[in-house]
Each structure stands twice: as C-alpha cells, then as structure tokens.
Amino acid sequence: MTNYFPIHLNLDYKKAVIVGGGHVALQKVASLLPTKAQIVVISPEVTEGLQPFITAQQITWHKKAFEPSDLDDAILIIAATNDTAVNEAVQEAAQHWQLVNRADQQSESDFIMPATVRRGPLVLTVSTSGASPALARKIKAELAEQFDDVYDDYISFLQQARLMITAKFDKGAQRRAALQALLAPSLLEWTRNGEIEQREAYLQQLLMGDTL
Numbered sequence: 001m002t003n004y005f006p007i008h009l010n011l012d013y014k015k016a017v018i019v020g021g022g023h024v025a026l027q028k029v030a031s032l033l034p035t036k037a038q039i040v041v042i043s044p045e046v047t048e049g050l051q052p053f054i055t056a057q058q059i060t061w062h063k064k065a066f067e068p069s070d071l072d073d074a075i076l077i078i079a080a081t082n083d084t085a086v087n088e089a090v091q092e093a094a095q096h097w098q099l100v101n102r103a104d105q106q107s108e109s110d111f112i113m114p115a116t117v118r119r120g121p122l123v124l125t126v127s128t129s130g131a132s133p134a135l136a137r138k139i140k141a142e143l144a145e146q147f148d149d150v151y152d153d154y155i156s157f158l159q160q161a162r163l164m165i166t167a168k169f170d171k172g173a174q175r176r177a178a179l180q181a182l183l184a185p186s187l188l189e190w191t192r193n194g195e196i197e198q199r200e201a202y203l204q205q206l207l208m209g210d211t212l
C-alpha cells in the first residue's frame, strides 16, 4: 500500500485541468472551487451539475475531446473520462513536473483526494488511502457534525485574537500562556451562544496580562 504524504497546496492562480465532464469531474471541481485555482474542464459533454459553474465563469469549459496541448501550463491534472485509453493518453502526455490523478487507476496517480470539511481556515481532511472511500465520507460527516458551523466564527475570532496577542506580547512565556488561554472551552461556548461581550471581555483581560 502507498503511504501518501498529506500537504496543503496553494493553487491560487495556478491552472488545474480536468479531462472529462461527468460525475467524478463534478466532485473534483467542487473540491477545487474554494481555492483560487484556474479550473479548466476538457470534455465534449458535461453533466448538468457543472453548468451553473460554467455560466458563472467559475470554471472554463473547452467543449472538445482531449488533446495533449490541453495540459499546457497545468500544475494539476485530473484524468476523469469514462474511457481508459483517454485517461492513459492524458497520463502519457503529462510532463514529469505535472501532478496527475487518474480517476480510473489509483495506483497510477501522483495524488488522491481526501474527503474535506472546511470551516473558514480550519480544514479537516480524511483519507483511507483509497481503502474505503465510503468510510472517508462517513468520517467526514461525523467531523462535520462535531466541528459545526460555529467553528467558522470561532476560528475567525481566534485568528484576530492571536494577532492582537502577538502584537502585544513579545515571544516568550507570557505570549505562549495567552495563546494557550485562548483555547479555554468557554470561548467556544460563548461563540455558540452569541455571548460576544463575554468573549471580548475575556480577550481584553488576556491582553492586559491579568490572568497570566
């Protein structure tokens, strides 16, 4: 079994080419959309679910069969047609520096995609290394419930608070203690209950070095 190496790629303004426009392509487009990648779909036909993204110009559709030049400048390539020969041709045409995913042949892929839950900057990913995509999906659903929408706001608060604390205290024990104190469970609870004043008061106290 392959031991995959998990990393978070910065795809902003980089080109990702998906060859094929079916159900798998739609799933891959959905996971690429939160990034600022330039998403290009190469396919004679596309599934209905892709149409709104094309109309909104969130992705570019080239209505054509695959040719090697379609891969020019792509950093990420996903071969997701229902024709093994075409997926093979995509892999063959790729340069050594381009990362290729084969929807029909995991063992030939340079990377595979995890199931992902996003809560603002918090990104939770699950992979079974392909052993059971259905289990990855199930664990994702459990995580989505545990780390619910409140985390969006909670993480934004933590991010702002961290900036204020690092601006106020130099590196060292006091800064570390303040950052640690930000993780008190009550901060999450106050966020959940909309008790923003409580949260703010706690932060102000930390910034004054009161509880440290």
Ligand SMILES: C[C@@]1(CC(=O)O)C2=NC(=C\c3[nH]c(c(CCC(=O)O)c3CC(=O)O)Cc3[nH]c(c(CC(=O)O)c3CCC(=O)O)/C=C3\N/C(=C\2)[C@@H](CCC(=O)O)[C@]3(C)CC(=O)O)/[C@H]1CCC(=O)O
Pocket: 027, 028, 031, 101, 102, 103, 104, 105, 106, 109, 111, 112, 113, 114, 115, 116, 126, 127, 128, 129, 130, 131, 132, 133, 134, 136, 137, 140
């Ligand atoms: C996580 C998720 C993200 C995504 O798709 O982006 C994802 N599959 C999801 C769901 C899912 N996929 C399948 C089922 C039906 C149940 C089943 O078959 O078990 C379900 C469950 C469902 O839909 O409920 C069918 C399936 N999947 C693969 C094969 C081919 C094979 O096994 O060879 C077949 C059989 C095809 C066939 O024969 O018909 C392969 C892959 N699927 C992967 C990712 C990669 C490994 C992930 C890992 O386990 O780490 C890999 C290698 C693709 C890659 O990335 O290269 C997404 C979660 C959606 C979400 O986020 O909610």
Ligand SMILES: NC(=O)c1ccc[n+]([C@@H]2O[C@H](COP(=O)([O-])OP(=O)(O)OC[C@H]3O[C@@H](n4cnc5c(N)ncnc54)[C@H](O)[C@@H]3O)[C@@H](O)[C@H]2O)c1
Pocket: 019, 020, 021, 022, 023, 024, 025, 042, 043, 044, 045, 046, 047, 064, 065, 066, 080, 081, 082, 083, 086, 103, 104, 133
């Ligand atoms: N990785 C996964 O999670 C997963 C899940 C299910 C299936 N699969 C594999 O992925 C493949 C695709 O599945 P799907 O459900 O998206 O199929 P699909 O039939 O919905 O879509 C196939 C797409 O490929 C396009 N296509 C065909 N020939 C082409 C060419 N020459 N150039 C460009 N595009 C071309 C078609 O127009 C269509 O849009 C399956 O054959 C299967 O092997 C993978």
